[in-house]
Amino acid sequence: MLNIAIVGASGRMGRSITALAAEAHDVRISGALVRPGSPAEGTRVLGVERVNYSSELSLALEDAHVVLDFSAPASGERVAAYCAEQGLPLLVGTTGLAPSQRAPLEAAAAKTAVLLAPNTSLGVNLLLELVRRTAAALGEEYDIEIFEAHHGQKVDAPSGTALRLGEEAAAGREQQLDSTAVYQRKGQTGHRRAGDIGFSVMRGGDIAGEHTVYFAGPGERLELTHRASSRDTFARGALNAARWLLGQRPGLYGMEHVLGVSRPTD
Template identity: 45%
Template sequence: MSAKIAVTGAVGRMGRMLIEAISQSANAELVAAVEHPSSSLIGSDAGELAGLGKNGVIIVDDLGKVIEQVDAVIDFTAPVATLENARQCSEHGKALVVGTTGFDNEQKAQLQAMQNQMALCIAANYSTGVNVCLKLLEQAAKILGDEYDVEIYEAHHRHKVDAPSGTALAMGEAVADSLNRDLDKVAVYGREGQTGARDRDTIGFATVRGGDVVGDHTVMFMADGERIEITHKASSRMAFARGAVRAAAWMAGQPAGFYDMRDVLGLK
């Protein structure tokens, strides 16, 4: 049976792509679409806005108006909006898949505190390929150990407002955890001038912004005489949308608790 899904931020670029991805899924059905109350597109047909033709799902201005109809909610909006949507999901015991980035520590704590009332999935990146890379990075770091220097490069489009990307940080955390390091203590986010010799425990990040790059990530393990690179390149946001829909369909049948994409894919 298909999971009944609501998409918040439905008229945004990612929202429309999620609606398209749901239309292509055999395991999910779009039953609700939500947008900020100030949007002029409230009352529009969600399928038509996504370029799919009318599907009968009318965009509303409040998740609370449709929450009883759904099994799971996919939220790629903004931290404040996500927290409000999460509150409604927790009150009604609905699964929530969060793709929003840019939470501060207090907001993260508020969100994670709701996991006892709902199934909550948070992932830095919903691409299946990225999550396979995270698993590979854990294994590589454990095998290579402290003899290899680790550097992370990421590139995104000119409109991305946070840096490094959440995916780059997740990759850094995967490596740091496997090496028994605290990423907060060993991360270096920029180098300039006379920096001195590289500290072996350092995990460096390099950020590039420009054009319409969807998302490139490379983790380099470097030693004398050789270099290993694990790379993921996204050419379309549909990779993220399909993964989020896959997560929502899976989450709809899960008990309350905290999950990530590696749970969804059985990679743990």
């Protein structure tokens, strides 16, 4: 039986993972960490025997074999340091991480297995590979635009997945996203620069997640799209990743490793 502790357990993803774990025969929730002062603190995790939501990190993670972090970026350093100290494999599904917030995760990867997965959907992670290959094949004659849509409660934009799609598109052209990304257009913007990668964002309703990458060329347009109809898509992928992560050597991993998708060597 695989013991999983969830950081950010009372959030949308935490609740979805808990519900799916209750249906699995090889996984159980052993701990549920929430922020101090959370209304859920001290209450029983629905469908899980003898596990309460707790803001005490060591208590929530003490029986875990793998830790899944879907909390706010600010709590990541503390969780990563604990997992590194204890040798606990860690999956980080938090989106909107700044470079300074990635640094503690990269440091933890020297001591334990750390999987960075801003999107745990298997389909999305195959889309990442398709985008890289398509960008490499078509070149700068085809303009790239990335559209993403999520529910109105999402606080970061563009989504972590949209940014990853942009990174893969740029990598396919042997470029860096920082030098090609366009996040805003207003007024007299002038002609589009060759090689730019544009982003558009929608927030509203209960959209679980939608991403489309457009390759607009002379006389034709190619669209690569992934639509998630349920948050269970991401929760199921997170549980698959947790199973894979157990027993891996220290290092920094991505969902492509879980899928076994070969990647070019940088």
